[in-house]
Every structure is written in C-alpha cells, then in structure tokens.
Amino acid sequence: NAGVTQTPKFQVLKTGQSMTLQCAQDMNHNSMYWYRQDPGMGLRLIYYSASEGTTDKGEVPNGYNVSRLNKREFSLRLESAAPSQTSVYFCATGTGEGQPQHFGDGTRLSIL
C-alpha cells in the first residue's frame, strides 16, 4: 500500500527550465493538495483540488499550474523555473471532510 507517491524525489533545474512534479494516490481520497515548505515558513498551499476536474488556488499559486488528471493523480507544473521556487514540495490527500491529510515523501527541487 503506497499511499501518496511523489516523483521525482530530487531535481535540479536551471532558471527558465520547465518541469512537472507528479503525485499519485491509492487512498481513494477526493481532495489533493500541493504545498511548498521553506525554512521558518511551515507549509504553504500552492493549489488544491477538491475533486476530479476541479482545481483552486492556495496562498502562493504564482508561477505554478496544476492538473487533476483523474482521481488518483495531481500534477504540479513549473513553466519557467525561478530560483525563488527552490523548495521542498509536498503532495497531500484528504477526504475533504475535515480529516487529516496524508502526505507524500516530498520532492526537493533546486533551481540554479
């Protein structure tokens, strides 16, 4: 039982490159989330999806796009990476009914 799987685990990009972070879940949860974690700032919500076919902005959406491909998968795309997007990115899932979220292991992204 994998839970929430993020790929890749590590990535180094050059400024201006694009990439997509993948997240897949086998929890059968309706809601999926993308967070970034920066030192001293906890978890900040980038985008979330309450159900298949819907997405909504979080606190820090600028520079990112998302796609909820189906119930299992929620991807995060950086179209033109900037050094300010260097961070650890976490995908999470939830029932959408106030229960705690389940997190993936994170993707450490460095942009030079």
Add this chain to the structure above:
Amino acid sequence: ILNVEQSPQSLHVQEGDSTNFTCSFPSSNFYALHWYRWETAKSPEALFVMTLNGDEKKKGRISATLNTKEGYSYLYIKGSQPEDSATYLCAFGVVYNFNKFYFGSGTKLNVKP
C-alpha cells in the same frame, strides 16, 4: 489568508522534561484543528483531530487541548524522550471550506539525552 501562529518557534529540553506549546488561530468560522508530527527527512503524520471546544485528546505521553472560543490549542508532552524530537505542526480548518486547512509554521522540538 488566515493567520495561524505557533509558539515557540523552537524548543530545547532535556530528556524527562515536560513541555508544551501553543497554536493560535482565528476564533470565528472554526471547523477543525489538526496536530501533526513531522520528523526530519520524513513527511508530516497526523497526531490529533480536534473538533469541539473543550476537546482533550491523548496518545501515550502526548496530549492536546482545544479552546475554540479564544482560538488556541495546547500540545503537551510529558517526560520528553529523544524520539519526540520533531517539528509539531497545527492546521486550522474553516466551516466554509472543508477542503482547505491553514498550517502554522511549526514548533521544532529538540530533546537532549
């Protein structure tokens, strides 16, 4: 953006000490409060779900209380052990959006043997 504050930012205690820290959140539109434990190089794991004013939850040496009227929750650790070293996060949920939770920046606990 709702403000969820955690204090202190970090805490260093000796093995055997008891400790507590605070999560403050808006006192209106409360739906639920979650506590998570986040070990270094791992992902956050849920500790408690708290929904009612006056709730008290306990798991082993760790307990939590909730005051929704004044907008705070306390997490207590009795007799801290080195394996309790982690960052403790709280997340606040609102009644008008069951999908969205607002996270504090965490309290980083270091327990010295």
